[in-house]
Amino acid sequence: MLWWILLCFTAAAATALLSPCVLTLGRWQLLRPRIALTAWFGAFFLGLLFILAGLVGSVLGAIGASEAVSTRESVLLTVAGWLGLGIFGAIIALVSVSVEPLVELNKLRTVALVPIASSRKRHGRLTLVRFHSTEPIAFALPGRRPEIFLSSAVEQLLTPAQIQAVIAHEYAHLRQHHGWALRIAHINTMCLAGRWPGRAFQPAITLLVELAADDAAARQAGAAHLANALTILGEASGDQGMRLRASRLTERRWPRVSQRRLPEVIQHIA
Template sequence: MIAAVVLVVYTVAAAIWLPRLGRRAARWADRAPRLAIATWQAAGASVVASAVLAGLAFAVPADVVGHGLAGLFRACADMLSSRSRLTVVGAVALLVAGLVLARAVYCGAATLLRARTRRREHAELLGLLGRHDSDLDAVVVEHDERLAYCLPGRNAQIVITTGALRTLAPEQVAAVLEHERAHLRGRHHLVLAWAEALVRAFPGVPLFVRGRAEITRLVELLADDVAARRHPRVQIAAALVRLATGRVPAFTLGAGGETALVRVRRMLNPEEPLRRRERVAGLLAVAFLLAGPAMVALVPGVSSFLAHNCHSLFSL
């Protein structure tokens, strides 16, 4: 019961307070966007997992787990029979845990399916309006607005408008296209889909709302950093300035957008990367967020298991 209460308290506290810690770590996140993305993802997964495990901890007594798998299976069978040990509180907790898990899975699948449908429709439109440029390895669309974006998925494509080609220098075009390739190679659309699914599944939760906004920003920083490995940062910054006002389709990933001007300053004034100890601390935080709820849920069962088996051993 104590483990269940701890998990419930952690779920509520993390959902409300972790975003505030994220604001304090904003500069740290800008220096290591990949690690920051993993941290936000781990935080979201940790809250969902702790909510589900709290329900299970309320429903399944620690002594049942402590008697081993045979005892656990027997208790589960009893719960489904007239000899049920499941209390009203346990039944409600188990129902809530199932609903949380089902809601997360459903919204995740719905988000992926919706985005896939819209991308397929957009790809069909590009087939009619665009032409593939083999030199750029991108689809060129006749349009005055300066746009560059990628359409992820099975048949991934990079799209750039003639307005962007007329405005950008060749070096800047190459840098922008590398930015979009970084999105495709990193499968950033799946990262964004996870963040979007959590917001849709549990609207209004501060952690998930803040996490979506941060992950949306961080994937752009990460793609900038990948592009900067092959192209001068000044060329990326110049391209971002020219693409800042472009509005790409919501289900795509574009080089411009609302964060472009902030990213320009970051490109022109790069900060020192994280030191080893800072990176190790970040990795440990990710590991704690992912493993913490499971460890809390397992402690009572493991303690009961050890007590039962040690007692049996000393009785021989």
């Protein structure tokens, strides 16, 4: 029993340390960003399962220790049980502490944009919020009633087809739950503070969620429209990353796009 518990905790630690390394080495993730994100999600939750398995095993082992088990092993099982509870409690506390500032930041961002919103167009649970700004800004805000924000500068710079591609990109963030990916990445990064994978991990996840949303929007609204939109917005904002993402889209082959491939919600609000 004791060896099983130690194996579970060791596997959990190894998963937490090695999965970021896999996502920060090489360039394969750039071609298959959604697969990379799915693999990392799987590794993260597998690590949690290892912790839970070790915790349950240590508690049951300490409770069910019989006379056949030596006093030393009984003490080790008890210590492992308390240690597991401490680790699990620390993870819960870390999640609470790290998620709360992100939620508050989203609330502050929304409150700041409400006074300058020019229109709010709702379709189903999703709302498109247009607001006045000289900066080209577009982002998605998850929640019970998700919203996509689009500045007037974006609409002045882009054609209707390009705007539709941008909205498809933001809608992909909502549909693929990228907000949770960034939150969990933040937690994983805090666990790896001071180590090389931790420093490279957060930027890697941020890039992967953008590429995954690019791929989804390219399939639905057309890679050419999205690439042109990214190029224009990149030049207007000075964001070199947008230009690189546009180059990536133009270098790949994409299936022919039909208007029927667009989600109905985007066809209505774009």
